[in-house]
Amino acid sequence: MRKPCIGVYAHVSSLDDSFGGVEVFTTRLVSQLAKLGHPVVLHALASTLGTAVHGAREPSPGRDGVTVFHPRSGPGFDGCVRENAEVSLRHDEQIIFALGIRDPHVYQVALETGRRLGRPVVSFVYNSLNERLFRAQLANRTNYLLGVASEEERTEFLAATHDSLRRTLRASDLVVVPTDYMRGEAAGVLGDTLAAHTLVNFHGVPTGEFTLVPRPEYRGTLLHLSRMMYPQALSKNFLWSCRLIDRLHQRDGAVERLTLVGAGRDDHVVRDYAGRLGAAGAVDFAGAVPQHDLPRVYAQSDVLLCPSMMESSCQSLLEALLTGCVPVVLDFGGSAEVMRRLGLKDLLVSPVEAQEGPFTTVVPRIEHAVEIITMVRQEWDRVTRLVARAAATAAEELSLERTTDELLGEVRRRGLLGAGGSR
Template identity: 30%
Template sequence: MSRPNRPLSVLIASDTYPPDVNGAGYFTSRLAEGLAERGHRVHVVCPSAEGAPRVAFNGRVTEHRLRSAPIPFQPSMRAALPLGMGGHIDRVLRRLDPDVVHVQSHFPLSRSALRRGRAAGVPVVLTNHFMPDNLYAHARVPRSMQRAAGALAWRDMIRVAAEADHVTTPTPRAAELLREQGFAGEVEAISCGIDLERFHPRSRPQDRAAARAGLRLPDRDTVVFVGRLDEEKRIDDTIRALARIVPERDAQLALAGTGQREGELRALAAGLGVADRVFFLGFVPDEDLPLVYAAGDAFAIASVAELQSIATLEAMSTGLPVVAADAMALPHLVAQGGNGFLFPAGDPLLLADRLLTVLGPPRIREQLGRASREIALEHDHHRSLERFEAVYTRVRGRGTVRPAVERVVVA
């Protein structure tokens, strides 16, 4: 694997970044911080969390926060405003003179950084975290229009990705999806990675009991989920499955996250008679997430729109058995009968059956959990950082200045 022979200068551009709560934002911040800890000079261009532009210093990472406005229907997230965006990025490029620009999407800020970088002769790497399914609920796209809207969104994404010097995505399945949508270039699958030291097994019963007490959960068999409480996550399937297993197991469900469907999910739990067994933990800060997994006996994810699922990797690294929908990239993380089980997406009956299996005898649970940890070891974030360092080293020097006309038309 090619490694840099000197510290690199990297400009990372992302349309979402903490305090935004989503997988792409978390990945981008961990990438930036990880690269900086390895001695590289890292700057991030992202939306301002307050609205006004500013420069912030987060440890060794310099954040260029661009002027932003709230995203419609998403009051907790902001988007960088187009006016002045291109000029701001140009100034950062001139001051930093990066070896590479790494953009995290095809959305306006990332797209502008890609084109400004190419116009300045800097090679650009694009990582795709995009699936239309993750946007339908946020953009309030009617179900009757989702197929057409998804096709348009994919065409736009593929067109932008074709302008990059190198494209990566988190899993082989995500790379395959890009090719299915018409991307003709090379796609490299690089895991988002997981901090194996932060998320480590705590298998003693007293550890789980202490974690539950810290979260104010009863001390009983606990299924956990970490993520947004939105439509594509299909959390209603998990609640329906819980209602089916409660007569046989003294079990509960802990949901760490917020989202548009929380009210509906609370009503569903009440209607199924399990309101006292479904716990909505709300937003859990990143530093406290290990406690959520430590409180669990199993992790369940019914989502149909995961290009990898950092939360599932975190649960596996903590040593939890996994029950996951057989959809998108989740099968890459589950060895059927090894570290858990898959179930047909949208089938809460089979989800309940799989949960009863993993919540069975402690020796079975521990065996599945050990296998989860072994699989998670393959996703060590240090290995992912090395892979990105190698990509940056390969593309360094490939950048070519684009015709002047393109400098005029970019945002």
């Protein structure tokens, strides 16, 4: 029996988009749905206008048999909805999955299309209150220039993002969040509406792409990886990682080196900061690393630093863990929940509020982080055994294959997808 077609409305530019965590998860989920036998149409709502103007605007076959549609995004919002609705109707999409970012455009288009066509919409939500509170401290002066926000601008930003998120949550037939931490936030945003339509389903990783690599001894190779380095935001805490390596090198006999992986505007901010600390000699700047090359990067590293307060879930944490890389994680947000679930609470670093330039953020307590790195260094055999057990648990419980099956099963149980919705 032919399985129902699934439309995926997403903040991606193509099936190869790996610019950020949302993009990586989207492309993984789309490929997994297709492997399960579902016809899938990817509506690439972050693709540039040039894609539609100079290339074929009609949907075209993509990798893994997924059909990809690059819209013109207009004219007007009605035009955005109309062109996507035409494709959804033509391909007989029975359900729409919406995977967006803080900007509500993807959700708005998906929800209005679903309303017009009478199709259920499942919205995947990742934007935590921590992210919104931090981002409220910045203001767009132009499309390319960020500045420090006034109190009035902060209030306006928080009210607007809260309102748009609330509308998305209320209008969706099902809301999918990666952690209980995020489900609690969704319930708080809804306020006067019970959040019974909110499902916790962790965004799994394809375990077959990552293999456990034995590390007989501690080499002191630390890794800080973000798919999008954005120093103006400072929220990924790259500057904190530079301070940590500097503090470690103030100890006698420190062996640690730090590799920073990521690329974006104003990368020189981090380079200059490391130089001013005097830590530049212990920091390697790897730039952007293609998705297919990440297993090698993880295998060359002993410790993955996850100091960002932004994480509602952390795919890089699991990717690194599956290779045997030791995650040292800020005890804040959804990634801390995942660490506890995997029995790795001893590798969580307590948080503290800090100022990074004009911005307030949350960072790991650096002395606690030094204690944990020292413990990892001195108890390497015990720690690697602990990590291997956690990796086995993650491979069993949090694989892309298992989490996708669980997602489709719940969608069917709620009557949003036909009986052909899973294996």
